[in-house]
Amino acid sequence: MTPSNRTSDSANALRLEQQICYAMHTTVRAFDAAYRELLSDHGISYPQYIALMTVGEHGPLTVGRLGELMHLDSGTLSPLLKRMEAAGLVGRARDPEDERRVVVSVTAAGHHLLGALGDVPHQIAVRSGLSRQELLDLHRTLRRVTERLDTGA
Amino acid sequence: MTPSNRTSDSANALRLEQQICYAMHTTVRAFDAAYRELLSDHGISYPQYIALMTVGEHGPLTVGRLGELMHLDSGTLSPLLKRMEAAGLVGRARDPEDERRVVVSVTAAGHHLLGALGDVPHQIAVRSGLSRQELLDLHRTLRRVTERLDTGA
DNA sequence: GGCAATTACATTGTGCGCAATATGATAGTA
DNA sequence: TACTATCATATTGCGCACAATGTAATTGCC
Known part of the structure; x- marks a missing residue:
């Protein structure tokens, strides 16, 4: 790995770190929009x-x-x-x-x-395109991160 | 697997599906709180x-x-x-x-x-407790889910 | 040129979420 | 009993996000 590659990786790491949270914001808003479609009629x-x-x-x-x-x-x-x-x-x-x-x-x-x-939860799950295993993994990751962030203040 | 176990699994699947989105909400709010701590002074x-x-x-x-x-x-x-x-x-x-x-x-x-x-992005990444690989995986999952939800309307 | 359609923002109204504060009820204590 | 502290909820103020609408500038077409 050349120094320029390391620099680039470091920059990418920063971009990733800074954007992981925003990516979650965006995903949450996409989930909200999907729920809104199913719920607003009610x-x-x-x-x-x-x-x-x-x-x-x-x-x-x-x-x-x-x-x-x-x-x-x-x-x-x-x-x-x-x-x-x-x-x-x-x-x-x-x-x-x-x-x-x-x-x-x-x-x-x-x-x-x-x-x-x-039937709403199932419809949302289908729309998300996540397998049962991916849902489990994601949920576990989210729980862990949330706890870390909450306690690590 | 007994019928009662299948019923239980099905119920758990529903709970998971319905709560994966709320888990993300909660995690996002935890991220926001961490950022707020670092940003509010500015x-x-x-x-x-x-x-x-x-x-x-x-x-x-x-x-x-x-x-x-x-x-x-x-x-x-x-x-x-x-x-x-x-x-x-x-x-x-x-x-x-x-x-x-x-x-x-x-x-x-x-x-x-x-x-x-x-230095804020790095501080947040450290607080989240995620490894670089986990950050990459999570980011990939989020991008995929967001696209699925956005297009699958 | 003149006019309708489109484009790019701004505005308004509603709901969520947080911080700070207020209110009223309960518990504890002298 | 009176007085204080604490507890559970409500209220206020601010910012974010979305839907719907308004407004001014530009484009397209005749």
């Missing part, structure tokens, strides 16, 4: 869909617990949940045991929508 | 940083060309570039050849900031 966004699925799976959750599961805080969740409540998909009620807490639950309409959207 | 955001680097690399660009490179439209770029112009990092000028076009260039202060931020 009047919900991708984050709302995730919130609906999460509450649907875990049963009624406090806002704080939902935030832990989704890695989001009340500044994001409060208005999102209010929009979903206005759309009739979830209920929000103060916990009588502790009036500070707000418990979020899926309404009948919300469950109905979840049923109608049951 | 008064710019991650998208602004990318825009600055892109114009710095390619030389003066029209808004449209920058949008092609960043995969963003004028609805995002126009206000972003105006903020960067207000911060003195870029210049914006109508192209005399075609007054519809706005040409974006990096100012002296912008070049100075780019120099000061030269």
